[in-house]
Amino acid sequence: AQSVTQLGSHVSVSEGALVLLRCNYSSSVPPYLFWYVQYPNQGLQLLLKYTSAATLVKGINGFEAEFKKSETSFHLTKPSAHMSDAAEYFCAVSDNNAGNMLTFGGGTRLMVKP
């Protein structure tokens, strides 16, 4: 069984500050990992994904994430927060052997202060 833990249901940063959203996973097989963003009253949009290629993955809007197998982590970062980054972020894992359904973490709501 797979699981995803996102530490911190709410994270607040100042505009221009570093964004760090934490994600740890458990999986019995090499995982595929994803970060999705959800803006208010909208569906989920893919930010980036790790699928066993480069461990440092770059996504849209200046976000990136690093896969660390030894730490079973896939933390999301952005060097400088923008007001438009305020949203809810979900980390997810899929196991191709289990049919590609996504198992999501609980989500982290990012607030950006001016």
Next chain:
Amino acid sequence: GAGVSQSPSNKVTEKGKDVELRCDPISGHTALYWYRQSLGQGLEFLIYFQGNSAPDKSGLPSDRFSAERTGGSVSTLTIQRTQQEDSAVYLCASSLDFSGTGEQYFGPGTRLTVT
């Protein structure tokens, strides 16, 4: 091109009534997924369809929930005898294929409120 669309966007129903939620996936996408997003349970997988294969129903929370996909395209999620705990946002997603690396494209969701 058009993304995943869902209808209705909002649905309010009385406890005990049946509801149908519709999903139109992206044209050409062979895989279709239903998820539920609720305050208490977060985002949960419900069911997926891959081409003409039998669907994986392992995530359906009870036998009041069912889904079908006609002609490998449009899907309908049906909830019978709705309960208040069914109140949630129901999200549909589609992907080009069934590989684990494939991106799932999500629709805007249907917000279901059971009174």
